[in-house]
Amino acid sequence: MDNTTNTRQDNKAEARLIMEGITVNYGDFVANDNVNLVVYPGQIKALLGENGAGKTTLMKVLAGLLHPEGGRIIVDGQEVSIDSPQDSQRLGIGMVHQHFMLIPKLTVAQNICIGLKSTGYPFPDVRKVEEELSELSEQYNLLVDPKAIVSTLSIGTQQRVEILKALYRGAKILILDEPTSILTPQETAGLFDIIHFLTKRGNSVIFISHKLNEVMEISDRITVLRQGHVTAELAKQETTERQLAILMVGREFQTEKHLKPVPENAKELVCLDNITYIDHRKVSVLNGINLTVKAGEIHSIAGVDGNGQVELASILSGLLHQTKGKFTLNGKDLSKASPKERLQAGLAHIPSDRHKYGMILDLSMEDNFIIEGSEREPVSHRGILQKDAITSFSENLVKDYDIRCKSVKQKASTLSGGNQQKLVLARELSRNPIFVLAMQPAHGLDVGATEFVHKKLIEQRNAGSAVLLISTELDEVFDLSDRISVIYEGRILATIKREEATRENIGLLMTGKTNG
Amino acid sequence: MVNDHTNNKDSFYHRFFDKLRSSSEFFYSIGAVLLALLIGAVIICLIGSDPIKAYKALYRGSFGTTNAIAETLLRAMPLALVGLGATVAFRASVFNVGTEGQLFIGATAAACVALALPDLPRYLLLPLMALAAMGAGALLGGLAIFLKIKFNANEMINTIMMNYVVIYFVSWLVHGPIQQPGSPLGQTEKFSVNGIIPVILKRTRLHAGIIVLLILVIITYFLLEKTVWGYQIKVTGKNMLASKAAGIKVKRIFYSAMFFSGALAGLAGMFEASGIQNRMIENISSGYGYTGIVVALLGQLNPIGVLLAAILFGALQVGASSMETMVGIPSSAVSMIQYLIVIIFIGKNAFPRLWKRFHTSKDKRA
Numbered sequence: 001m002d003n004t005t006n007t008r009q010d011n012k013a014e015a016r017l018i019m020e021g022i023t024v025n026y027g028d029f030v031a032n033d034n035v036n037l038v039v040y041p042g043q044i045k046a047l048l049g050e051n052g053a054g055k056t057t058l059m060k061v062l063a064g065l066l067h068p069e070g071g072r073i074i075v076d077g078q079e080v081s082i083d084s085p086q087d088s089q090r091l092g093i094g095m096v097h098q099h100f101m102l103i104p105k106l107t108v109a110q111n112i113c114i115g116l117k118s119t120g121y122p123f124p125d126v127r128k129v130e131e132e133l134s135e136l137s138e139q140y141n142l143l144v145d146p147k148a149i150v151s152t153l154s155i156g157t158q159q160r161v162e163i164l165k166a167l168y169r170g171a172k173i174l175i176l177d178e179p180t181s182i183l184t185p186q187e188t189a190g191l192f193d194i195i196h197f198l199t200k201r202g203n204s205v206i207f208i209s210h211k212l213n214e215v216m217e218i219s220d221r222i223t224v225l226r227q228g229h230v231t232a233e234l235a236k237q238e239t240t241e242r243q244l245a246i247l248m249v250g251r252e253f254q255t256e257k258h259l260k261p262v263p264e265n266a267k268e269l270v271c272l273d274n275i276t277y278i279d280h281r282k283v284s285v286l287n288g289i290n291l292t293v294k295a296g297e298i299h300s301i302a303g304v305d306g307n308g309q310v311e312l313a314s315i316l317s318g319l320l321h322q323t324k325g326k327f328t329l330n331g332k333d334l335s336k337a338s339p340k341e342r343l344q345a346g347l348a349h350i351p352s353d354r355h356k357y358g359m360i361l362d363l364s365m366e367d368n369f370i371i372e373g374s375e376r377e378p379v380s381h382r383g384i385l386q387k388d389a390i391t392s393f394s395e396n397l398v399k400d401y402d403i404r405c406k407s408v409k410q411k412a413s414t415l416s417g418g419n420q421q422k423l424v425l426a427r428e429l430s431r432n433p434i435f436v437l438a439m440q441p442a443h444g445l446d447v448g449a450t451e452f453v454h455k456k457l458i459e460q461r462n463a464g465s466a467v468l469l470i471s472t473e474l475d476e477v478f479d480l481s482d483r484i485s486v487i488y489e490g491r492i493l494a495t496i497k498r499e500e501a502t503r504e505n506i507g508l509l510m511t512g513k514t515n516g
Numbered sequence: 517m518v519n520d521h522t523n524n525k526d527s528f529y530h531r532f533f534d535k536l537r538s539s540s541e542f543f544y545s546i547g548a549v550l551l552a553l554l555i556g557a558v559i560i561c562l563i564g565s566d567p568i569k570a571y572k573a574l575y576r577g578s579f580g581t582t583n584a585i586a587e588t589l590l591r592a593m594p595l596a597l598v599g600l601g602a603t604v605a606f607r608a609s610v611f612n613v614g615t616e617g618q619l620f621i622g623a624t625a626a627a628c629v630a631l632a633l634p635d636l637p638r639y640l641l642l643p644l645m646a647l648a649a650m651g652a653g654a655l656l657g658g659l660a661i662f663l664k665i666k667f668n669a670n671e672m673i674n675t676i677m678m679n680y681v682v683i684y685f686v687s688w689l690v691h692g693p694i695q696q697p698g699s700p701l702g703q704t705e706k707f708s709v710n711g712i713i714p715v716i717l718k719r720t721r722l723h724a725g726i727i728v729l730l731i732l733v734i735i736t737y738f739l740l741e742k743t744v745w746g747y748q749i750k751v752t753g754k755n756m757l758a759s760k761a762a763g764i765k766v767k768r769i770f771y772s773a774m775f776f777s778g779a780l781a782g783l784a785g786m787f788e789a790s791g792i793q794n795r796m797i798e799n800i801s802s803g804y805g806y807t808g809i810v811v812a813l814l815g816q817l818n819p820i821g822v823l824l825a826a827i828l829f830g831a832l833q834v835g836a837s838s839m840e841t842m843v844g845i846p847s848s849a850v851s852m853i854q855y856l857i858v859i860i861f862i863g864k865n866a867f868p869r870l871w872k873r874f875h876t877s878k879d880k881r882a
Contacts, residue, residue, distance in 0.1 A: 317761055340763030349761060360755040371751055372762040380744045 013077060016041050016204050017173055022071035024057050031057040033228040039173060039204045044195060046219035047208045048248055050446030053225040055208050059175050063095050064088035094171025096162040098178045104151035108144055109133055112165045137164055141197050156187035163194065174198065175206045180214055181444055184304045192218050210446045212241040224248055245447055262482050266294040269466035270435050275325035277311050285311045286490040293466035298457065300469040300477040303487035304510050309470045313439045317349045318342045329435050343372055348433035350424060352440040358424040361413035365405060366394045368412050369427050401426040418449030425456055436460050439470040454480060474503060488512045544864055545814055549828065552856035559852065560845060570843045577838025578831035586720035590792065592830030593729055594784035598808025599815060599822040600736045601780030606817055607740065608773035609753040614675025615781040616805025617682035618656050622649035622782025623789040624686050627704050627796035630711030631694065638710040645711060645786055653782020654775040656682065661774045665767055690798050702798030713791040723791040737819040749773055781805060810858055829854060
């Protein structure tokens with residue numbers, strides 16, 4: 001493959017993929033309205049847009065999971081109809097989903113054999129596949145051992161397994177759906193190297209993201225989607241992060257946040273004293289965490305994923321019991337309290353995995369709003385649910401938190417990611433908590449929704465709540481915090497005031513370096 | 517343009533089945549029943565009999581006379597009770613498959629009370645028997661939850677295993693300590709007249725349990741749909757972790773759902789012993805505990821649906837014998853129809869997909 005990509009831009013005949021006038025409706029809702037997308041061989045195309053902008057819908061069309069109501073798809077100059085995932089695969093389209101589609105207990109090679117009759121049916125020739133995979137992995141510099149059990153691999157490696165799977169199935173167009181959302185900065189850099197490697201060999205990559213800095217770093221051309229429409233199609237050189245942000249959300253958004261400082265004598269509402277947790281494998285996950293959060297303060301815990309943050313959040317919310325240590329909230333000892341007692345003491349919990357811990361997708365928004373308060377007046381009276389009170393309570397929350405929905409009776413699963421998070425926020429913050437525990441509250445959200453979440457956290461702070469923000473996103477940490485603690489291997493390495501913190505020293509601490 | 521054509525067609529089928537699945541679950545159950553009867557008719561033809569005659573006999577046997585209706589309702593009673601209980605348990609994602617054992621232990625507990633206090637007036641003895649039956653069933657169910665919480669033992673496996681333990685234990689009891697003196701059979705003495713549920717329809721066996729059942733259908737519906745308890749059962753069943761994080765006492769929900777389920781299965785046992793056999797016998801249930809679970813699923817875990825499904829299954833079982841005597845079709849043909857209903861119903865998500873695949877492949881070939 002040569003590298004004359006620039007001249008190719010004008011010559012549609014050489015395009016690997018052309019999507020023209022794609023229209024998809026979900027009932028009355030137009031998810032994709034006359035969307036065009038062109039991808040050339042060796043090109044990295046970014047698909048940028050908020051949650052609910054229609055990125056995933058468009059990719060589902062390519063993956064053969066959805067039929068568009070209108071438009072046509074041309075692959076390598078041939079008009080095609082993609083009716084099933086098998087069709088999609090045959091046309092050389094490979095998708096790496098945000099949530100991996102791997103079976104943890106099987107090896108890499110076994111995983112890749114699943115659903116592939118060509119590897120032998122009904123008994124696949126795993127040995128042969130292993131050899132072919134080693135070769136392919138070497139060829140693309142993926143560093144994957146086909147014999148490894150998937151559950152023993154890091155998240156970054158599992159992602160490379162997914163890429164390998166797509167390549168093994170003959171993908172020439174790789175779709176990466178929010179690939180960096182679960183990676184550490186180092187793993188992200190590794191992924192970008194792989195993407196460059198792939199495109200050098202003539203593969204095309206569609207990179208779906210809402211992280212502006214990454215899009216600017218990796219892509220050749222950028223297509224911006226907003227509310228189902230393409231708002232711009234530009235080359236990276238022609239644009240800036242700021243312009244992209246505006247194209248994406250349709251308005252200027254505020255980045256400056258004015259915070260009045262926390263008074264020195266503010267009460268320490270939350271005290272963690274020597275919180276230690278040793279898990280069932282006898283691994284010491286948390287090693288004596290000491291931490292305070294003052295009234296009217298946002299205290300962040302920064303750190304790379306997997307350094308004990310999940311366990312700490314679970315312990316504070318009462319889902320996990322610490323091996324030793326004490327947790328007090330407003331002078332009340334909650335070390336052994338049940339989740340319910342913690343909520344009553346004024347805790348609000350915004351979990352990182354909202355689908356698992358924060359909401360019930362299969363139930364209505366109403367049901368989701370009252371999950372914590374079903375025993376309280378006026379939601380229920382002497383054990384009987386009060387339907388009217390529930391509806392008006394829910395409708396108020398929808399209004400106050402600007403949740404986009406048709407009715408409070410609709411299932412939570414029908415909301416977009418950002419609106420789902422708003423639902424959780426609305427429920428948690430409407431109880432007027434004194435301690436907000438937020439873990440990755442903007443995870444997977446677009447710029448607009450992220451801004452909304454941050455605004456709400458700051459409102460809580462200004463109203464005098466203690467906010468503990470556990471985050472792996474440095475931008476978020478620096479935007480919001482009064483104090484920053486860095487967690488590494490279950491220890492707090494340092495606690496620094498925001499004014500004194502720099503990205504460099506926090507970044508170094510996150511990798512475990514305590515002195516220069 | 518050929519593409520457009522297939523797309524429209526596809527989405528039409530898709531929407532059709534989507535609608536069938538979501539907006540009218542009820543009609544799907546009905547559809548499953550009709551389809552099963554249709555397939556049954558084909559099979560009856562193949563045996564060389566007239567399906568219309570057969571189904572007429574089936575209908576006459578189950579609904580044709582007052583007595584037939586009474587017998588149908590009698591059969592439906594234990595199925596509905598077990599099904600109501602299973603509905604509550606399943607909604608909480610507690611897989612109580614131990615209803616058969618709970619039914620046996622409930623019947624036995626009621627029998628023990630009836631035999632121990634034969635002279636108590638009826639208005640005291642019957643409620644006491646019911647309490648004993650429900651308590652025994654609930655405790656047996658609760659044991660499975662205890663094991664689940666304490667040792668993380670799967671309640672489905674536990675309850676199935678306990679069925680055997682309990683049924684053999686009861687069998688030993690009726691052949692030993694509580695056996696009718698001088699009888700070679702596995703049965704107790706007949707209850708005193710105060711320990712027998714009174715018949716409410718003359719010249720039939722239909723007893724007052726039917727009224728209790730109807731009240732329980734309404735109570736269960738109310739509990740599940742209108743109360744905080746029912747809400748918390750639903751929420752816990754859908755997402756246990758989120759419920760726990762939201763402060764719902766999920767252990768309490770598991771226990772209470774299982775207690776309820778076991779209690780109703782136990783009550784079904786008492787109805788069989790007191791209302792029909794008038795004593796405890798070794799074979800008190802012909803699989804009501806298992807069929808009741810099927811009834812719960814066919815009734816879409818909705819108390820009123822469960823009642824209807826129970827009456828349907830009761831009618832099929834009662835009508836089968838008259839079909840056998842009148843038309844000469846083996847009653848196992850009806851068992852076949854029963855389980856065809858189950859298969860069609862359970863396969864409801866698979867059929868639209870098969871249909872779609874069949875059509876797309878046909879279009880491609882064309």
